[in-house]
Amino acid sequence: MERRKMGKEKGEKTMEEGWGNKGKRGTIEKESIAIEYLSRSLKESSKKTKFHYHPRCSKLAITHLCFDYDLLLFARGDLSSVITMQQCFNQFSAASEKRDTIVQELGLLEDELPFKYLGVTLLTKKLSLVQWQPLIEKIVARISAWTTKKLSYGGRVQLVQTVLFGVQAYWAQLFVLPAKVLKTIDAYCRSYVWSGCNTISKKALVSWERVFAPKSVGGLGLANLQKWNKAAIAKSFWDLAQKQDKLWIKWIHAYYIKGQAIKTMTIPQQACWMTRKIMEAKTTFEGLHWRFKKGKNITRQIYVQLIGEDTRVP
DSSP: OEEEEOOOOTTOOOHHHHHTSTTOHHHHHHHHHHHHHHHHHHHHHTTSTTOOOOTTTGGGTOOEEEETTEEEEOOOSSHHHHHHHHHHHHHHHHHSTTHHHHHHHTOOOOOOSSEEETTEEEOSSOOOTGGGHHHHHHHHHHHHHHTTSOOOHHHHHHHIIIIIHHHHHHHHTTSOOOHHHHHHHHHHHHHHHHHOOSSOOOOOSSOHHHHHSOGGGTSOOOOOHHHHHHHHHHHHHHHHHTTOSOHHHHHHIIIIITTOOTTTSOOOTTSOHHHHHHHHGGGGGTTSOOOOOTTSOHHHHHHHHHHOTTOOOO
């Protein structure tokens, strides 16, 4: 697997920067056309006899994944396959308006897992506590920016519920968060709500369990991070069982499930740690119903079942 960084020319905006600016839509459209051209070129190159797919990508004919300026290439680690991809990039470079930038960025650098992609660490094994530090630091940074504001308890609760929950929810749908990490995040959130500070304190006006309880029964309605994480991973299992039209689901079905009944099959031990955790989430559905309301957030529906709609404040 090879990772390339698609650069941008001096003075030019990225897609995110340009979308909201007047007159920049043309640049975005040209970038989209260029990426589409590159994707088609890679697809055509894969049909050559000298090209060999990566062993874990051949069944779905995957040659690359692309998001914004990040490009992941997949091929068998032999000279002919790498040369075939290199030739594809040479052709793209000659046809692209970004020739100078691409030629400059074309140098190949050997890399291996783990590395960051879309803000999270990619790894086949369980993440260490050190690798979870960026999530904690991001939450602490947000809280530090709010400590100068004189907010009421209600205002601080609202910030924790919307902003901080959104930060951790992105990670929660990708990984099983360790208990120690969840406890640390809860401690920072609790300290900010009751003390308005960015350091962990023991001050608490009511138990944190009351805070998690729904407003309808006298709580503050904050999300229980551990149960939300459990619901998010269960949602991934539900997608897997329903064979949703997503590339990662097709890949797992092609290489691990292979037509077996996912609810009763033995979890393949050769699968990576996170894939095994998603398949183990079938136990979460024991005692829960599988029918969900269309148009509603499925993760939230699972979460409501996990906490119990008749929850009472202790």
